[in-house]
Amino acid sequence: MKIGELKQIDHRVFDALELRIMTLKLSDEQIEILLSEKKPLLETDRNRMRIRSKRGHKEQELDICGINGNQFRLIMRQSNFNQLDFSIILAYCPESTNQIFRLRRYNGKSHFHTNIIESQSFYGFHIHMATKRYQDLGAREDSYAEPTKRFSDFHSALNCMLTDCGFDWPVDPQQKLFEENM
Numbered sequence: 001m002k003i004g005e006l007k008q009i010d011h012r013v014f015d016a017l018e019l020r021i022m023t024l025k026l027s028d029e030q031i032e033i034l035l036s037e038k039k040p041l042l043e044t045d046r047n048r049m050r051i052r053s054k055r056g057h058k059e060q061e062l063d064i065c066g067i068n069g070n071q072f073r074l075i076m077r078q079s080n081f082n083q084l085d086f087s088i089i090l091a092y093c094p095e096s097t098n099q100i101f102r103l104r105r106y107n108g109k110s111h112f113h114t115n116i117i118e119s120q121s122f123y124g125f126h127i128h129m130a131t132k133r134y135q136d137l138g139a140r141e142d143s144y145a146e147p148t149k150r151f152s153d154f155h156s157a158l159n160c161m162l163t164d165c166g167f168d169w170p171v172d173p174q175q176k177l178f179e180e181n182m
Contacts, residue, residue, distance in 0.1 A: 024094055024101050026141070028132045034092050035103055037066040039167045049158070051076050063093070066166075073100060074161075078108075078154050085110035086154045090165050102142040103130050104165055106157040113145050122147045125157070 051058035079085035091100035105128035
């Protein structure tokens with residue numbers, strides 16, 4: 001190996017370590033606070049949530065500001081070829097960075113998933129959850145997942161996430177009138 005090649009390899013290793021050091025880590029308590037923060041949606045967000053075709057899949061991203069000022073991104077993807085191959089992600093976007101931290105990920109029934117720490121594998125609809133344990137292991141923050149029967153397609157998974165993660169739709173004036181007359 002030439003000296004120049006050695007320097008090049010060392011530089012790549014240094015870059016990888018530098019990126020690792022800068023990776024955001026959150027405690028389970030911090031994750032729960034971000035999940036429970038109310039995330040108000042506007043009526044116009046309904047149209048902005050429609051996924052649009054790209055190469056081989058449909059996708060959409062929606063930036064949302066929580067009531068405490070935290071920035072979040074809703075990322076939605078679905079395969080054009082397999083309707084059960086989808087992912088709906090709620091990510092936290094720390095201020096003054098270009099990083100995202102995946103708090104939750106609702107996945108379709110398109111692949112096996114394995115929880116490394118628990119040595120548990122399954123096939124089916126599942127919800128990924130950010131945990132401190134998996135961050136400490138050096139894995140992706142949302143590597144842990146649990147199987148679920150709470151959704152069975154893209155739209156029910158999206159509704160499940162919106163319910164679970166503190167999203168608030170504006171009240172429809174017609175619905176409010178209906179509820180008041182009951």
